[in-house]
Amino acid sequence: MNAFNDGTLQQSILHNIEIQAWSPWGNGLFDIVSEKHERILEKAKEIHKDHIRNVRNPLLQAKDVEYMRAQEAGDTEKSAAVVAEKQALRDATKLVDNVEITGTSVEDVTAELKQVWDEELLGPNPLV
Numbered sequence: 001m002n003a004f005n006d007g008t009l010q011q012s013i014l015h016n017i018e019i020q021a022w023s024p025w026g027n028g029l030f031d032i033v034s035e036k037h038e039r040i041l042e043k044a045k046e047i048h049k050d051h052i053r054n055v056r057n058p059l060l061q062a063k064d065v066e067y068m069r070a071q072e073a074g075d076t077e078k079s080a081a082v083v084a085e086k087q088a089l090r091d092a093t094k095l096v097d098n099v100e101i102t103g104t105s106v107e108d109v110t111a112e113l114k115q116v117w118d119e120e121l122l123g124p125n126p127l128v
Contacts, residue, residue, distance in 0.1 A: 041101050041109070048113045049093040055122050056089050063089070088121055 063086045070078035095116040103109040117125040 044101075044109055044113060045096050045099070048116075049096045051127060052092050052096065052117070052122065055126065056092055059122070060086060060089050092118055092121055 063082050067079060067082040067086070070076075070082060095118065096113065099112065099116050101109055101112050103112050114125060114128060117128075119125065
């Protein structure tokens with residue numbers, strides 16, 4: 001699976017990114033590092049963070065319910081655990097911000113972004 005099969009290309013088009021170097025015929029994504037290269041990688045990261053947010057938001061809502069139930073029961077230990085879990089969910093997008101992309105093809109960039117998906121926290125990556 002690559003960016004052309006998992007919707008990244010369509011998302012890029014929707015977000016008005018010039019991605020002429022992205023080719024479904026296997027041409028390299030970049031042959032030199034440039035400002036355009038950096039803009040495209042940043043947009044690819046934003047798209048990946050949007051996928052994380054789409055999965056994360058219902059999980060946060062469920063944690064809100066858990067927290068309220070723990071509060072109603074007076075369970076401070078459970079409340080503290082839920083607070084920590086919610087913070088971990090909020091921090092999930094920071095993993096994408098911190099990744100150093102080294103790939104120069106669509107497949108490599110896509111693979112590197114997919115590696116920062118935290119399955120323990122977010123569950124299976126729906127894009128795999």
